[in-house]
Amino acid sequence: MRTGNRGVDKSAGSRLGIFLPLRVGDNGWVLIEIEDLNDERLADYTSMTDVKLRSRLEPERGLFMAESKNVIERAIEAGYKPRSFLMSHRWVESMRELIDHFGEDGGDVPVFVGPEDVLEQVTGFHLHRGAMAAMQRIELPPVQEVVKDASRIVVIEDVVDHTNVGAIFRSAAALGVDAVLVTPSCADPLYRRSVRVSMGTVFQVPWTRLEKWPDRSLQDLGFHVAALALGENTVTLDEFEETLANNPQMRVAWVLGSEGYGLKPRTIRMADSCVMIPMGHGVDSLNVAAAGAVAFWASRKKRGASA
Numbered sequence: 001m002r003t004g005n006r007g008v009d010k011s012a013g014s015r016l017g018i019f020l021p022l023r024v025g026d027n028g029w030v031l032i033e034i035e036d037l038n039d040e041r042l043a044d045y046t047s048m049t050d051v052k053l054r055s056r057l058e059p060e061r062g063l064f065m066a067e068s069k070n071v072i073e074r075a076i077e078a079g080y081k082p083r084s085f086l087m088s089h090r091w092v093e094s095m096r097e098l099i100d101h102f103g104e105d106g107g108d109v110p111v112f113v114g115p116e117d118v119l120e121q122v123t124g125f126h127l128h129r130g131a132m133a134a135m136q137r138i139e140l141p142p143v144q145e146v147v148k149d150a151s152r153i154v155v156i157e158d159v160v161d162h163t164n165v166g167a168i169f170r171s172a173a174a175l176g177v178d179a180v181l182v183t184p185s186c187a188d189p190l191y192r193r194s195v196r197v198s199m200g201t202v203f204q205v206p207w208t209r210l211e212k213w214p215d216r217s218l219q220d221l222g223f224h225v226a227a228l229a230l231g232e233n234t235v236t237l238d239e240f241e242e243t244l245a246n247n248p249q250m251r252v253a254w255v256l257g258s259e260g261y262g263l264k265p266r267t268i269r270m271a272d273s274c275v276m277i278p279m280g281h282g283v284d285s286l287n288v289a290a291a292g293a294v295a296f297w298a299s300r301k302k303r304g305a306s307a
Helices: 010-016 051-060 069-077 089-100 116-123 141-146 162-174 192-197 236-245 265-270 288-298
Strands: 020-024 031-035 063-067 081-088 111-114 129-134 152-156 179-182 205-208 224-228 234-236 251-256 274-277
Touching: 051 063, 063 069, 063 081, 069 081, 069 089, 069 129, 069 192, 081 116, 089 111, 089 152, 111 116, 141 179, 141 205, 152 162, 152 288, 162 179, 162 192, 162 288, 224 265, 224 288, 234 236, 236 274, 236 288, 251 288
Parallel strands: 031 111, 081 111, 152 179, 152 251, 179 205, 224 251, 224 274, 234 274
Antiparallel strands: 020 031, 063 129, 081 129
């Protein structure tokens, strides 16, 4: 969004309730001072505290929110395109190089700026990391493409808490999981809280959404499906780790269940193995994200193991 008029009377703009350029960058992009909180161009950011509304609107509009410079940068590096940027004045300089990435006219991407208290009025919460971007979603790839070269994957079944989804992605990225699959009823990995908790790793680990679950499609693709649950053929994680050590070419698909009732009985019956993490002090289970991290670490591909 460019303008050649650098001498506009800003006080007149305030009276009209419009956006006016604050400064033109070296590459031609324009900083747009927020003058009207009701301007329709801020619709992507308005009332972001309404979880149900955002969960419904973000996918339908093909957008998601990236918060903080590092997360925005990881999203752009992964091929996502920004629809606009929103930031406080003090973050402009640190974001300059990132915005300049879009060329002479900034790719026509608006850069909205304002005091932190004004941004809080727009979004409904305090921007702790100072900058956000409304990003355009891309089409999710098919399952076969996402897992074709993977030896360790995870299926997130019906986990509805966005914090847990983000934490699972972060553990997956850190602990050698090659891809993530989410079931049809699982929370959106690109919801703002999921993205923030994942520290942007949701853009680094290949992922897609399953159209149907549970079924035996992963076994058909050569994976040993390991349900993190109690079942008829339950083994301890130590025992499962020993099996992997003796079968270094085994491809594993971990399945993590929802926070409330765990995995579906049908999923447990479909799994090749049920794996439990031994507990102490009478503790019966771990948070799903913590349990996933333990399983990912124990089953990671060891150095020197053949693919």
